[in-house]
Amino acid sequence: xxxxxxxxxxxxxxxxxxxxxxxxxxxxxxxxxEWITSRTGIKxxxxxxxADKGTSYLGIQAAQDLINKNNLNPKEIDLVILATATPDMAxxxxxxxxxxxxxxxxxxxxxxxxxxxxxxxxxxxxxxxxQSGRYKKVLLVGADKMSTIIDYTDRTTCIIFGDxxxxxxxxxxxxxxxVQDEYLRSDGVGRHFLRMEAGGxxxxxxEQTVANKQHFVHQDGKTVFKYAxxxxxxxxxxxxxxxxxxxxxxxxxxxxxxxxxxxxxxARRMGLTDEKKVLMNIHRYGNTTSATIxxxxxxxxxxxxxxxxxxxxxxxxxxxxxSIYLKWAYNPL
Numbered sequence: 001x002x003x004x005x006x007x008x009x010x011x012x013x014x015x016x017x018x019x020x021x022x023x024x025x026x027x028x029x030x031x032x033x034e035w036i037t038s039r040t041g042i043k044x045x046x047x048x049x050x051a052d053k054g055t056s057y058l059g060i061q062a063a064q065d066l067i068n069k070n071n072l073n074p075k076e077i078d079l080v081i082l083a084t085a086t087p088d089m090a091x092x093x094x095x096x097x098x099x100x101x102x103x104x105x106x107x108x109x110x111x112x113x114x115x116x117x118x119x120x121x122x123x124x125x126x127x128x129x130x131q132s133g134r135y136k137k138v139l140l141v142g143a144d145k146m147s148t149i150i151d152y153t154d155r156t157t158c159i160i161f162g163d164x165x166x167x168x169x170x171x172x173x174x175x176x177x178x179v180q181d182e183y184l185r186s187d188g189v190g191r192h193f194l195r196m197e198a199g200g201x202x203x204x205x206x207e208q209t210v211a212n213k214q215h216f217v218h219q220d221g222k223t224v225f226k227y228a229x230x231x232x233x234x235x236x237x238x239x240x241x242x243x244x245x246x247x248x249x250x251x252x253x254x255x256x257x258x259x260x261x262x263x264x265x266x267a268r269r270m271g272l273t274d275e276k277k278v279l280m281n282i283h284r285y286g287n288t289t290s291a292t293i294x295x296x297x298x299x300x301x302x303x304x305x306x307x308x309x310x311x312x313x314x315x316x317x318x319x320x321x322x323s324i325y326l327k328w329a330y331n332p333l
Contacts, residue, residue, distance in 0.1 A: 006130035006138075007178030007329035010169040012066025013298035014058055015046040015285060020162070029155040036159045037283075041260025045162025045286030047147045054088040058165030059098045059143035062294070066139070066167045067102060074102050078135035080109035081126060083118035083142040083290040085317075086149060087111050098141060107139070115194070116256055116316030118142065118290040119166075120184070123312065123324055126170040127179040138170040142290035149196055151216040160258075161217070162286035166294020177307070177329040183239050183322055190227060190319030194219040219317075228262050228315040233269035235323035236313045240270060243325055247271030249309055251328075252300070256314035257282035257292040266313055289316075302332040 021044045022033040036042055048058065059082055067074055080102075082095035095109030114121045119142035126138040143165035152158045170178075198214035199205055209215060232255065240250065253272055255263045260282055267278045279296045288295060293312060304310075308328040315321040 004131055004133060004172045004174065005176060005178040005180070006127035006170045007173035008168045008297070008326070009171045009329060010066050010070040010072065011167065011294060011297045011301055012062050012064070012069060013164070013166040013295050014061035014065055015164040015295070016048040018047045018049050019044050020047045022159075025159055028152055029158060031155045031159060039261070040160060041280070041282050042159065042286045043283040046164055048145050048163045054148075055084050055086045055143050055145045056088045056094050056097050056101070058145060058163060058291070059084070059094070059141045059167070060101045062143060062165035062167040063098060063102045063139060063141050066169060070169070072169070074104045075106050077104040077107045077137045077139050079129060079138045080104055080107050081122050081138065081140050082109065082111045083122040083140065084111060084144055085113055085115055085118060085289050086144045086146060095141070104139070114316060114320045115318050116258060116287070116289050116292070117314040117320035117322060118316070119293045120256070120312055120314040120322055120324060121320070123179065124182050124184060130170050130172055136172060139167060140170060141165065141167045142294045144289040144291055146287070146289055149215065149217050151213055154216065156221055157217050157219060160287050162288050164285055164288035164291040164295055166291045166298055168294050168297060173329055175329075177327045180325045180327060181239060181243055182324045183235050183242070185231070185235065185322055186318055186320045188318070190317060193223045193227075194317035225259065225262065227319055228258060229265045231319065231321040232256070232262060232266045232313045232315045232323075235321055236266050236311055237269050239311060239323040239325050245309065245325070247273070250311050251277065251308040252304070252310045253278045254293060254296050254310050254312045255279070256316075257285065257296070258287050258315065262315070270311070304328045304332065306331045
């Protein structure tokens with residue numbers, strides 16, 4: 001038996017029906033389509049309007065899509081990891097609820113939170129479980145209902161974020177496909193530049209924190225942009241150098257969809273002059289935080305071929321960032 005690697009063998013996704021366009025945002029805050037598009041690349045984003053549905057709903061729908069498309073028996077799933085920055089509630093694991101609702105009754109589940117890098121970190125975690133030989137099917141779900149922590153009178157944040165969910169199944173592979181290498185980093189210097197101040201143990205909810213809008217995301221846009229550009233680009237270049245990959249060897253850049261300019265800068269640093277290799281759907285969904293990468297995998301799944309070299313890159317609050325090199329394990333149906 002050869003060495004075990006962890007391969008993605010199935011993907012699924014879900015986005016809500018309601019489309020929040022730039023034109024609609026123009027009626028809500030002082031902004032316009034040209035300003036938003038030129039600075040972010042975003043044209044529209046999806047919003048889960050149902051007040052009684054949280055992140056778990058997005059995750060359940062994405063996982064169910066994967067299960068249905070691949071005729072997967074959920075009882076065979078060993079572990080469900082939910083990558084998210086917006087769990088349904090504190091204390092109670094949202095992943096445990098997702099696992100139960102999709103029928104993964106033999107799995108254990110837990111949440112993983114690393115801001116926009118949550119799914120990337122989750123890939124590392126899922127791969128480690130598979131490579132250990134202890135588990136055979138690990139379902140990694142990335143989902144966020146960002147609309148619940150966005151102030152729609154703050155044009156610096158409300159234009160960016162959307163809601164969505166995606167899922168990827170990791171299984172053992174003996175052909176040398178799947179996760180090849182990873183370069184993951186974090187730096188607490190970013191703690192104050194992208195944050196939600198209240199609601200945690202440091203500043204519990206109170207009448208004052210609600211009045212001060214401290215339960216919404218706030219960011220220092222220029223600082224976050226500067227760190228994101230350098231960190232994502234450096235991490236991607238590093239993973240290529242370590243694995244002796246040049247721009248011709250990379251088939252696809254699967255980058256976190258935070259800002260088109262950040263993605264473009266990462267691609268340039270990697271020497272990817274062929275725009276067709278740079279996967280992008282930010283114009284359709286905005287930044288769905290933990291869901292951007294699996295949404296990309298689902299949207300472009302039919303373009304991937306067995307053996308393709310994929311380089312993943314992400315950057316998130318904290319700061320958290322990194323890159324993963326993966327060989328795709330199956331051909332499209």
